Amino acid sequence: GAVVSQHPSRVICKSGTSVKIECRSLDFQATTMFWYRQFPKQSLMLMATSNEGSKATYEQGVEKDKFLINHASLTLSTLTVTSAHPEDSSFYICSASGLAGVETQYFGPGTRLLVL
Amino acid sequence: GQQVMQIPQYQHVQEGEDFTTYCNSSTTLSNIQWYKQRPGGHPVFLIQLVKSGEVKKQKRLTFQFGEAKKNSSLHITATQTTDVGTYFCAGLPRGSTLGRLYFGRGTQLTVWP
Numbered sequence: 001g002a003v004v005s006q007h008p009s010r011v012i013c014k015s016g017t018s019v020k021i022e023c024r025s026l027d028f029q030a031t032t033m034f035w036y037r038q039f040p041k042q043s044l045m046l047m048a049t050s051n052e053g054s055k056a057t058y059e060q061g062v063e064k065d066k067f068l069i070n071h072a073s074l075t076l077s078t079l080t081v082t083s084a085h086p087e088d089s090s091f092y093i094c095s096a097s098g099l100a101g102v103e104t105q106y107f108g109p110g111t112r113l114l115v116l
Numbered sequence: 117g118q119q120v121m122q123i124p125q126y127q128h129v130q131e132g133e134d135f136t137t138y139c140n141s142s143t144t145l146s147n148i149q150w151y152k153q154r155p156g157g158h159p160v161f162l163i164q165l166v167k168s169g170e171v172k173k174q175k176r177l178t179f180q181f182g183e184a185k186k187n188s189s190l191h192i193t194a195t196q197t198t199d200v201g202t203y204f205c206a207g208l209p210r211g212s213t214l215g216r217l218y219f220g221r222g223t224q225l226t227v228w229p
Contacts, residue, residue: 043221097215107151107159109158110158
């Protein structure tokens, strides 16, 4: 149980294009989903927290107009990197939990984004 | 603000040696969780500690939660090459309503055969 999938696993795009990453909880309802980015050999940096049906809460320094998050259902959240630039190249990982503050976060396999 | 410090950042051991990583939170935690990330992979949940002074074991791994619920440790006995990876602690602050975890920077473990 507690499987989280992420799609795509890898994406290469040209600078200026937008990229959408999907995060799905496959066998449980995720009331809360989290989006992280991770640079090589560094820790996870939380970008935003999203609850189903409400606006995402972004961490300080994360541009909400650049990183659009939608959590339309209890099993799906999407992160769209708009007008991507090379500095947005990173490993993006989502996690999902069932009850905020109670359940463990289960991580998706991550999406490696390379912006040329 | 809330911080979780984790040391050491890197640890290189010979197979068979023990390994310990430590986490310390700036505030009291509701619980602390440990994750392992293999090279090229994503974090995988290992365990959650909730009670003050709690000790849990998973085979060669021993997890401890401090009495004050502000620090924790992970100890691996007799490391094996399969233990290679980065170990992260993640604390949930007491009173958190969003479930936001604060991650330590991780300890990267290398095991020489």
